[in-house]
Amino acid sequence: MELSRNRPALWIAGFLIFVIGFSAGVWRFAYGAALDQLARRGQADVALAADGLVGHLERYRELAVLLADHPTLRPVVERAEPSEDAASLLLDVADKTGSLDIMVIDQTGAEVVNARDTDPQVHASRPYFERAMDGALGTYHLFSDRYGKRAFYFAAPVFSDEGPPIGSILVAANVEAVEAAWRGDRPSLFFGDDLGVIFLSNRSELIFSSRGAGETFQSREAEYPPTLVSSFIDVQSAEVAGHEIWRVDGGPYLPERALHIELPVPVIGMRGEVLIDVAPANQLALLQASVAAALCLAFGALLYLATERRRTLAIANAKLETRVANRTADLERVNNDLRAEITTRREAEAQLKQAQADLVQAGKLSALGQMSAGISHELNQPLMAIRSFADNAQVFLHKDKPDIAEENLGRISDLARRMGRIIKNLRAFAKQESAPLVDVDIVAVIDAVTEISATKARDAETQIKWDRPEEPIWVRGGDVRLQQVLLNLVSNAIDAMEGHDERTVEISVDVANRVTVSVRDTGPGIEQPEKIFDPFYSTKSVGAAEGMGLGLSISYGLVQSFGGDIRGRNHEEGGAVFTVELDAARQADAA
Secondary structure: OHHHHHHHHHHHHHHHHHHHHHHHHHHHHHHHHHHHHHHHHHHHHHHHHHHHHHHHHHHHHHHHHHHHOOOOOHHHHHHOOOOHHHHHHHHHHHHHHOOOEEEEEEOOOEEEEEOOOOOOOEOOOOHHHHHHHOOOOEEEEEEEOOOOEEEEEEEEEEEOOOOOEEEEEEEEEEHHHHHOOOOOOOOEEEEEOOOOEEEEEOOHHHOOEEOOOHHHHHHHOOOOOOOOOEEOOEEEEEEEOOEEEEEEEOOOOOOOEEEEEEEEEOOOOEEEEEEEEOHHHHHHHHHHHHHHHHHHHHHHHHHHHHHHHHHHHHHHHHHOHHHHHHHHHHHHHHHHHHHHHHHHHHHHHHHHHHHHHHHHHHHHHHHHHHHHHHHHHHHHHHHHHHHHHHHHHHHHHHOOOHHHHHHHHHHHHHHHHHHHHHHHHHHHHHOOOOOOOEEEEHHHHHHHHHHHHHHHHHHOOOEEEEOOOOOOOEEEEOHHHHHHHHHHHHHHHHHHOOOOOOOEEEEEEEEOOOEEEEEEEOOOOOOOHHHOOOOOOOOOOOOOOOOOOOHHHHHHHHHHHOOOEEEEEEOOOOOEEEEEEEOEOOHHHHO
């Protein structure tokens, strides 16, 4: 009898244990799946950072190799005597390439001349110099007391006519220039060497930290003076679901628990590492486990209530034979309620599946609509130019000027091919693809844009002032895509000045660290500058031609694909001005 009384409590305790175990399993599975996603993202992040670092340093290694064969520097190495021409050349190359310093070293390891006119040093017995004197390219990284900065050294051998090296060219690259693009980004990223010392990172507090013992650095003081090397953050490592999880005590800018991912970078003798905060993954797993527990508890509660009700009905049936019929009716009502609840659940599940299918279909239709709108917008301007050239060709044919008419027909053919490339570029843009970058003459691109826009400007009584440089200016980008961007800016400027007395579009190019193209109009300016690059945002009247609000959004994406930047603001003297910043082409490629 005592066992019968305690049986419900035992069932409840057993069910609660089952719910706890099941929820723990759901948490473990969800946490492992979230860690897998974080691991894939982390591997992509560290691989991308490693590729960027190696690519950046590759320029300095190639620079050292090219300078090793320079006719101005070879006599300096042979005679081991400084030369003003050589010093001037090194300073010019160092300034243009952003090198920390460039040095000419003779076969004894002594500096003959350097770009920064600092006190010469002796590089004998240094690993990079010895490797260069062996006829190979020497690579090294260290903290330089000479410059007070971290630096990568690339030493290229200068070979004699007989064959053996007679000296080397040493190029020093500034590490801080590489870190500038990473600093403050998430997740925490760092690169360490075989000593375990962190040499590069997007967290400044990690620089020169190490997990190695202090005595390890005494044999490598050339790279890291002992006063710079600090102890590493306190790390406790554990393996969870096949992933390495670190418990970190490293200050407010590092996650307390992080997924640690490591990638060797043998090209520069380092190892890339990334720490990704696992708190979101843990929260997601806890949420899924809580939902599973809540569902189990709700089901258990319903089951318990149904069981208790049936037990109560059975006891009442045993005690009161006369009320058997009434209790049976109660049981039937309970069963009907359960059946109705099951039916309701099934209907709700069917409605949920239908809603999910509708959302998927809506997403497909939205993407298709956005691509269609982009294609119609980007093809409208070349179509207007084709119509203008066709009308002109017809007029010239009537005037018996077939040569000019043939030239217009040729331009129509070029525009048709350009429309095909525009469609290809829009498709790639919609799929988040990026065509390979090439060196493009921005002056020729602007010439083509002004030519295409001439008819529209003439019809709108607008003057286009193009301050054209005499020499080509080479930038990194795509010919057709740059024409798309600048043609859209010029067309928008012409449309913006409708109804104004002064209608002038000014185009200029400025060459500094980057190449900047400015397009300014004398219109009313920009009412909401923060929204101009949002899709479907337009200041043109509803139903007006070319007023879909996609041009600047597409232009923004195209410029970003070049690694450039586009901005819009109101000019101090009135009107609006848009600037497009692009990377200048490398000198070797431009030549």
